[in-house]
Amino acid sequence: MLASQFSYTCAALPAQNVADGITVKEQPLKISILWSPVPNAVQYELNISNALTGQQITAVQSIYATGYELDTGLLPETPDQLQWQVRGLDYNGNPISDYSPYKALGNSIINSDRPIPTTQFDKMAYTPLYPVYSWIPYLHAAKYTLRIYYDDGSNVPTHDKLLNEYQTDDTFDFYDPAAYTQAGKYYWTVQARDADNKPISRWSAPSYFSVTDKNIKVAALGDSITHGGGAISTPPGYTMYNWQTYSVVPILNIGYSGDTTGAMLHRFSKDVLPFHPRILVIMGGINDIRAGISADEAIQNLSAIRSLCLDNNIIPVMVTASPIYPEKMQRIDITPAPDWQRQLSLLNHWILSYPDSIDTYLLLADNQGLLKSSFTTDGLHPDAAGKKIIGETISTALLKKYPVILSRL
Structure with missing residues (x-):
């Protein structure tokens, strides 16, 4: 229903x-x-x-x-x-x-002169480090302006600090390129505009989200599969396609859509260390493999991430890279490298060589080594059933391997 x-x-x-x-x-x-x-x-x-x-x-x-x-x-x-x-x-x-x-149709009257936000940050254990904002497309809007504020707690809106302002064309979501690592309370608001960039709505009511850097037991570093979203059109601001939703263990989402392992390595210090999680779930590599980056290079990057974890007293937990379904990837204009299966096999073999690794690949793949067609719309991202498998598998493995660390959740 x-x-x-x-x-x-x-x-x-x-x-x-x-x-x-x-x-x-x-x-x-x-x-x-x-x-x-x-x-x-x-x-x-x-x-x-x-x-x-x-x-x-x-x-x-x-x-x-x-x-x-x-x-x-x-x-x-x-x-x-x-x-x-x-x-x-x-x-x-x-x-x-x-x-x-x-x-x-005419049952009640609500704020019709403002865009209506639809993000579900309030249903998440943590706000994703890179928030994705969504709203109902405003009637006749051609553009939108978004603003993100830091709430100083004074209850005086003019005192709140404007952190970022973005312009976007006709759409219903926006992937914020900024990471919010400072602990505190934030909110975002959106305004509809016409083709001449003139306002046709009031600003939406503030949609709040919070950031904490205290007692983070588990965080997850990854690409869009970790960041969330699915079925092509549903963004990560919804919970349904975020695998963290299906984890009993609360997990801070440090995923960023489009990341290669090189990009994950590059942002480790600024994105992971401010939270200093006890455990870091690391799941990446499929963007490397499908784009023609060798498994050797991905392994070097993931190995460096592991070393950074150990240097900072963080337990690294590797998760196998997911399979893909090339035929459906044409829907998002992506053609994987010809030898993607061989390279993916090499990468996952290395990941599984570590005793603390978690294998979700076998649960997502069909008998040909492809992402099960019923699990994906675009051939690259697992949809709801696939994300549920990932989240439950990781959660179960973490509780089994690290009961002492996770005992006080």
């Missing part, structure tokens, strides 16, 4: 809305509809129908976010007469779930 929210604005935004110190152009009446992600759904289909007769009014397909905003001027009936439901679709637009139960 899909969890859902819905909203109906009872008046258009005024032409001179100067709240938040901005002037907002007049916008149409709109309804904001939200739902929870469907496992493995790449896109969604929204169905609007008459609440009394059940007759379909409109259907909207190719929705790649977990929500949609409707211009009420395009509806032939008032929202109070209508209902909505949604279902998940796969990469090719085929249904992979039943429609959700009908919900009344």
